[in-house]
Amino acid sequence: MQLCSLYRFPLKSGSAELLDEGWCDELGLYGDRRWMVVDAATGKFLTQRVLPRMALLAARWQGDTRLLLSAPGMDGLLVPVPGPESVARGVLIWRESLQASDAGDAAAAWLTQLLDRPCRLVHLPNAKGIQIDQDYARVGERTAFSDGFPFLLIGQRSLDDLSARVGQLLDMRRFRPNLVIAGSAPYAEDSWRRIRIGDMEFRVVKPCSRCIIPTIDPLNAERDASREPLATLMNYRKGDGGVFFGQNLIGEGTGKLRVGMPVEVLE
Template structure:
C-alpha cells in the first residue's frame, strides 16, 4: 500500500559525468539500469589505468563539466557537433566528442573492477596530465563489451558504470539540514554527491525506505550509504529495469515521491 509521506518531492537532480569531477544540476534526467544517463560514464586514470579519486587528486573537484542541455531529454542522441566540455583553473577548454571513441584502453581499474574502456585520446590525456602534473588519461565506460555488477548480496542482477557501489543515491534536504545544525561550517550538498535530493520529509526518513515510486518509476532502497564512520543517504536501484521497464523513463524536479514499503527503524535497514 502506498504511503504518501506528507508532500515529498524531488528537489534537485545531479549527474556527475566524469567520476570525481564536478556535477551538473539538471531539471530532469533519463533513468537507465546503470544510473542516470551520462552519470559516471567517464573516468580519469593514472599511467597504470587506475582510477583517480578526489581523495588522491583533490584538484579534480575544481573541474567543471558541461553537456548540451538537450542531452537530458529522453530520446536525444548525440551528433558530430555534440561535446562534453571541461573547464579547470588555468586550463583551456577541453572538448570531448560525445561520439563513441574508437581507441581501447585495456587494464582500466576502479576499486574492485578491472576491464577495458574507451580511450578519449591524446588531447584529453595531455589536458589531464598537464592539470594534475602526472601522466593521466580520460576513458569512457564501454557498455558494449563490459559489465560491472553491484554487490549481489544487496542487489543481484544490477549493474553500474563507474559509480561507487550502486546506480543511484538519494538524500533528503531534512537530513542535510540536520547534519549542518551540528557543524560550525555548513556543508553544501555537493560534498555528498547524491543523484536525487528530496524535500518534505523528516531528517533521515530515507534511511527507512525500501521501495519508492517517483512519478511512475519504482526504485528499491538496497543499502544505506556508508561514509567512514556514519551512514548518510540511501542507495537505490531502478526496479522497473528488471521487470521490463516502463515508457517515459524520466525523473523531473518537482516529481512526487511515494513510499511503497519501509522498515520500522534504522536498525532494520540494510547497511
C-alpha cells in the same frame, strides 16, 4: 514529499551538474559517471580522495557525442566519445578490473597538465556496465563508474540537521547525491526499502558509507582542517563498516525524472 534536486556527475569525481530533468537508463541517470580519470601507468581510478583539485574539474555533455572539459586556468577541451576503433584500456575501480575506451592523447595531456600527474581519460559505453554487488542486486543489474550503485539519495532535512550540528551551512554537493528529497523527516530515508518518484520505482538497498571527500569544499577544493562534516558524523552516524549518510538505490526499469515530482514510500 518531492524530488527537489537532481544532480549528474558526467566524470567520476568531477564537479556536479544540476539538472531540471533527466532520463534513467540501465546504468543509472543517463550520462552519469560514464567518464573516469585513471593513472596512466596502472589504470587505477583517480578521485578527489588523493586529488582534491578534481572538485573544480567540470565535465559537461555536449549532446550525446562530445564532452567539454573545463577548469580554472585551463582552456576548455572538447572530447569526442570514443568510437568502436578506439584503444581499449584496462582499468581498475576498487576491486573491479575491466576494459574501457581510451579518450585519446589530447584529453590525457589536458588532464595531466591540470592534475600534475600522468593520467588518461576513459569512457564506459552502456554495453559495458559493471555488475552491482550481488549481495544487493540481481544478476544483470549494472552501474557505470560509480562507487558501487547507480543512484545516491539524501533527504534535504538530513543535511539541514547535519548543518545545524556542525554549525555551518553545508553544500549538498559535498555528498555527491543524484537525488535530493524534500519534505521527509531527517534521516527518514534510513527506513525506506522501496520508493516511487513519478513513475520510476527504486529499491533502497544500502546505506552510503562516507570517505574523506565530504571534507572537501566543492567551491574551492580545499579540505576542512577540522575534518568537518565527517568529524560530526562520526559522533552519531557511525556503525558497522563506516560512517553513513544517504542511501544507495537501484532503479527498476527506465524512465524520466523531473524536479518537483512526487515521492512515495512503498515499503
